[in-house]
Amino acid sequence: MNTASLAKRLIGHALFWPVTVLVVMLLANIVFTPGFLDIRIEQGHLYGSLIDILLFGAPLILVAIGMTMVIATGGIDLSVGATVAISGALACDLISKGHGLPVAIGTAVGVSVLLGLWNGLLVTRLGIQPIIATLILMVAGRGIAQLITGGQIITINDQGYKLIGGGYWLGLPFAIILVAVALAVTAVLTRRTALALLIEAVGGNAEAARLTGIRSRGLIVLAYVFCGLCAGVAGLMISSNTLSADGNNAGLWIELDAILAVVLGGTALTGGRFSLAGTVLGALIIQTLDTTIYTAGIPPRTTLVFSAAVVTIVCLIQSPAFRARFSRKKRRRPAPPVPTNPQQEVAA
Amino acid sequence: MTAFVLRRAAPFALGRRHVPVLVTLGLFVLAFAIGAVRYENFGSAQVFLDLFIDNAFLIVVALGMTFVILTGGIDLSVGSVVALSGMLCAIGTMKLGLPAPLVIAGVLVIGTLFGAGMGYVIHAFQVQPFIATLAGMFLARGICLTLSENQISIDDGFFDAVALNSLPLPGENRLSWGAVVSLVAVAVVVYVLQWTRTGRNVYAVGGSEQSAVLMGLPAARTKIQVYAISGFCSALGGVLFALYTLSGDPTHALGMELDAIAAVVIGGTVLTGGSGYAIGSVLGVLVLGVIKTILSFEGTLSSWWTRIAIGVLLFGFIALQRLIASRRKATTPV
Numbered sequence: 223m224n225t226a227s228l229a230k231r232l233i234g235h236a237l238f239w240p241v242t243v244l245v246v247m248l249l250a251n252i253v254f255t256p257g258f259l260d261i262r263i264e265q266g267h268l269y270g271s272l273i274d275i276l277l278f279g280a281p282l283i284l285v286a287i288g289m290t291m292v293i294a295t296g297g298i299d300l301s302v303g304a305t306v307a308i309s310g311a312l313a314c315d316l317i318s319k320g321h322g323l324p325v326a327i328g329t330a331v332g333v334s335v336l337l338g339l340w341n342g343l344l345v346t347r348l349g350i351q352p353i354i355a356t357l358i359l360m361v362a363g364r365g366i367a368q369l370i371t372g373g374q375i376i377t378i379n380d381q382g383y384k385l386i387g388g389g390y391w392l393g394l395p396f397a398i399i400l401v402a403v404a405l406a407v408t409a410v411l412t413r414r415t416a417l418a419l420l421i422e423a424v425g426g427n428a429e430a431a432r433l434t435g436i437r438s439r440g441l442i443v444l445a446y447v448f449c450g451l452c453a454g455v456a457g458l459m460i461s462s463n464t465l466s467a468d469g470n471n472a473g474l475w476i477e478l479d480a481i482l483a484v485v486l487g488g489t490a491l492t493g494g495r496f497s498l499a500g501t502v503l504g505a506l507i508i509q510t511l512d513t514t515i516y517t518a519g520i521p522p523r524t525t526l527v528f529s530a531a532v533v534t535i536v537c538l539i540q541s542p543a544f545r546a547r548f549s550r551k552k553r554r555r556p557a558p559p560v561p562t563n564p565q566q567e568v569a570a
Numbered sequence: 571m572t573a574f575v576l577r578r579a580a581p582f583a584l585g586r587r588h589v590p591v592l593v594t595l596g597l598f599v600l601a602f603a604i605g606a607v608r609y610e611n612f613g614s615a616q617v618f619l620d621l622f623i624d625n626a627f628l629i630v631v632a633l634g635m636t637f638v639i640l641t642g643g644i645d646l647s648v649g650s651v652v653a654l655s656g657m658l659c660a661i662g663t664m665k666l667g668l669p670a671p672l673v674i675a676g677v678l679v680i681g682t683l684f685g686a687g688m689g690y691v692i693h694a695f696q697v698q699p700f701i702a703t704l705a706g707m708f709l710a711r712g713i714c715l716t717l718s719e720n721q722i723s724i725d726d727g728f729f730d731a732v733a734l735n736s737l738p739l740p741g742e743n744r745l746s747w748g749a750v751v752s753l754v755a756v757a758v759v760v761y762v763l764q765w766t767r768t769g770r771n772v773y774a775v776g777g778s779e780q781s782a783v784l785m786g787l788p789a790a791r792t793k794i795q796v797y798a799i800s801g802f803c804s805a806l807g808g809v810l811f812a813l814y815t816l817s818g819d820p821t822h823a824l825g826m827e828l829d830a831i832a833a834v835v836i837g838g839t840v841l842t843g844g845s846g847y848a849i850g851s852v853l854g855v856l857v858l859g860v861i862k863t864i865l866s867f868e869g870t871l872s873s874w875w876t877r878i879a880i881g882v883l884l885f886g887f888i889a890l891q892r893l894i895a896s897r898r899k900a901t902t903p904v
Binding site: 350351366469482528 | 644691694695696697698700701702704705706708709711712713715716719828831832835841842872873874875876877878880881882884885888889892
């Protein structure tokens with residue numbers, strides 16, 4: 223295989239652009255902050271900017287994994303931010319009232335699953351468009367979270383709970399391990415079984431999938447339940463990291479970041495095809511962008527302008543219409559030479 | 571002549587497609603009546619007029635959103651553009667010392683171009699509206715914060731004069747000039763959607779873009795147009811918001827896109843596009859407004875109950891829409 227076709231295959235790979243963007247960002251960081259890639263061990267724990275990116279990005283990656291499955295079915299879930307807030311608020315409220323960790327975590331996760339089930343049923347049974355079905359919980363959910371916390375920020379002091387989002391296990395931040403396990407389980411369940419195929423069939427055309435004998439409705443409900451579960455655990459992580467629950471601000475805008483991560487990873491919002499690796503890359507791009515802006519000393523208030531620029535650039539690169547426009551121009555320049563003698567050409 | 575009158579009056583004739591709007595109207599009347607029975611002073615004309623005064627900006631923003639949703643799109647940038655417009659009003663008059671009418675005209679042009687830019691990206695590069703307008707939302711809010719992190723008070727002769735005076739109405743009632751502007755906007759939008767070619771194109775593209783193209787309607791231009799209109803309405807909403815608060819603030823109107831989308835949906839416009847009315851969106855805003863008024867009269871209820879109430883209402887309306895739609899079409903999706 224020659225280098226030209228290898229390069230062509232590389233550029234053609236679905237993950238080429240997300241990886242390139244991430245690498246460019248990390249390189250830019252090394253220029254700004256020389257020791258950026260260093261990872262050191264202190265008191266048996268791993269420290270470093272890269273670990274920080276993974277640690278702070280853990281809830282987003284988790285939410286984005288759930289979002290990927292929903293988007294793969296052709297849906298979207300706007301309520302994950304509200305679920306994050308409700309889950310954190312419930313867990314902290316129960317712990318502050320003297321309940322044990324298993325009760326608190328179990329209730330929070332259980333309620334998150336129920337919220338996912340509610341979304342799934344609205345989409346499948348009532349036939350409501352996903353964006354609107356989940357908008358209901360997005361609007362009401364944050365109110366519910368504030369109702370649980372009484373409009374206050376609940377602070378707790380439970381070192382066991384601290385482990386989930388801010389603790390270390392085997393020298394690694396526990397949140398990273400949790401995300402790695404969730405990712406591995408999801409990957410194995412979807413890619414080693416026919417689940418991915420079924421979900422993609424549903425996302426491609428739910429009615430056609432149903433007619434071929436796939437239980438579309440069940441699969442769609444499953445995707446929303448899984449998304450709710452992921453958001454619930456992410457809510458535990460976020461509240462555990464600060465040992466507090468803030469019904470108003472916990473997980474604010476995380477639904478947009480998660481959708482963005484999925485899109486940056488190359489999954490189309492129309493559904494029918496998904497890439498878990500792409501989603502993780504997308505979430506890492508978002509988190510790295512945040513960290514880059516922070517470490518490079520760019521005022522945080524301009525973060526959004528950079529986010530907008532990156533979103534626009536990555537989406538344009540991935541837009542087939544945008545690429546077609548440029549490749550067509552490239553191809554047009556070396557116009558095929560007009561044959562001087564048509565008959566000779568035919569004979570040849 | 572009779573035929574002419576009938577044709578002109580046709581949009582007023584009531585049919586099944588008006589049911590969602592009528593339900594919203596009924597709900598608004600019911601909520602207002604409950605408030606009037608429950609609280610003293612609630613049933614006065616001024617409380618009713620205050621709904622328009624306090625929500626003038628949201629009415630205008632929801633009108634723009636109605637255009638976008640009628641084509642089957644969505645515009646997440648409206649809240650940020652409202653904030654940006656308010657900031658530009660404050661900076662233009664207070665920091666640059668420019669005359670207010672010039673600043674307002676500039677803000678409206680910037681808002682329109684911003685919307686048109688998003689519309690162009692959506693159309694030309696087939697970027698999903700959700701993502702393109704999300705980038706627009708980040709961009710506008712980011713520019714706000716870059717311009718200033720703090721609130722800027724507006725103390726300009728023109729703004730003060732417009733904000734502090736109001737239109738006197740019979741019975742010692744009053745209507746702010748901002749509310750008057752929003753009512754004019756409602757009239758213009760109703761006219762454009764019901765009686766102009768642009769309005770017909772919007773409904774056609776939302777109904778089925780492919781069919782619209784095959785019929786020779788300018789689908790591309792219409793799609794860019796609706797985002798430009800939404801941008802204009804957001805900018806106008808921002809000017810009204812600046813008038814209402816006499817300030818520009820980078821954190822103004824956070825999440826207003828959701829209020830606008832909720833108002834449009836409560837007003838009976840279907841999110842897949844092609845069906846709905848501007849008047850419905852206005853009623854949607856009034857329903858949200860009357861809930862907030864009731865909760866503020868109640869006094870003891872906290873702000874989160876507003877969110878829960880809006881969520882429950884949204885659910886009720888969407889379920890109702892589905893019921894009506896499924897009766898019309900016996901096919902069930904999925």
